[in-house]
């Protein structure tokens with residue numbers, strides 16, 4: 001199964017319909033973090049160099065739940081792209097309004113941005129007719145929206161059926177994500193070490209199951225660690241730890257025949273988020289206290305394992321890193337990854353925020369733009385919308 005690379009295609013004079021993930025944080029009409037748009041620029045620039053007739057860009061923003069919400073208009077995004085490229089960007093009224101056909105027929109217009117796809121309830125429901133209408137805007141289709149490719153939404157999943165196999169392509173961002181994640185899953189240089197943190201075992205159970213097969217070592221941190229510790233009879237005090245997560249952790253420990261799972265051996269604790277933090281020098285946490293970060297001995301032992309790794313995957317913070325006094329574990333891991341010679345992949349969400357905050361993002365091999373999407377890719381080795389781009393050759 002293969003996916004077409006648009007760089008090799010003759011797209012001269014074509015109308016190119018491309019789905020991006022421009023779902024950026026916006027406050028008072030100002031974009032707070034442009035990373036997602038910046039990551040799409042290589043594809044946009046490469047297309048413009050190909051002498052296409054028009055680029056029709058699509059994206060969602062936030063969760064308008066099928067209603068037009070001015071606050072979630074793509075207007076600031078149109079402005080940002082126009083400024084960046086020095087080319088005017090025409091924003092449509094809705095993603096299917098009659099004016100789009102007029103814009104498509106105006107010769108001098110190069111860049112069109114369709115208004116927020118999720119203003120139409122059909123987008124998230126997955127609707128063939130909506131997808132077909134969108135498809136009529138382009139001669140060819142490109143998916144560069146990795147962050148939503150695990151969803152069966154109209155603009156990434158249903159739309160592909162309206163383009164012949166030779167007319168659907170992956171964008172450069174999507175291709176890079178696939179390359180990095182396939183390397184992890186199919187031919188990682190060994191030892192392959194995974195760090196999994198975050199809030200709940202339940203959210204990441206399927207990913208952990210898969211990594212237990214693929215990886216050589218699994219280092220657990222964050223609130224995720226307490227159900228594992230409790231399952232082993234260790235006291236976790238008032239730390240986040242649901243009975244369901246303890247059951248899931250028990251089943252994972254039972255399956256871990258290769259003793260791949262590593263757990264924290266000390267903790268940063270406090271009575272509450274606001275109270276002063278202290279170190280507990282062993283695994284057990286007193287009844288009155290909660291664990292909010294991994295301790296220094298754990299950092300040192302994880303560091304040793306990370307230093308000998310040749311491939312590293314990281315998803316989820318090692319503690320409540322949003323609060324300074326509980327951020328050391330997460331920041332230390334970010335620093336270790338940055339200084340490692342291994343092939344390093346940081347998978348989405350809070351771990352990406354943490355690595356950006358620490359200033360080390362340039363030093364990791366690959367930062368995934370999709371948290372949920374990268375975890376689902378690891379679980380299944382593909383994603384629904386990516387599968388739809390593929391063909392037998």
Ligand code: AMP
Nearest residue numbers: 198199200222223291292316319320321
């Ligand atoms: P996730 O989305 O599952 O990766 O979870 C990320 C969230 O888990 C972040 O908001 C962290 O602050 C939170 N978190 C990580 N460790 C802890 C902890 N020990 N106690 C409470 N929250 C935590």
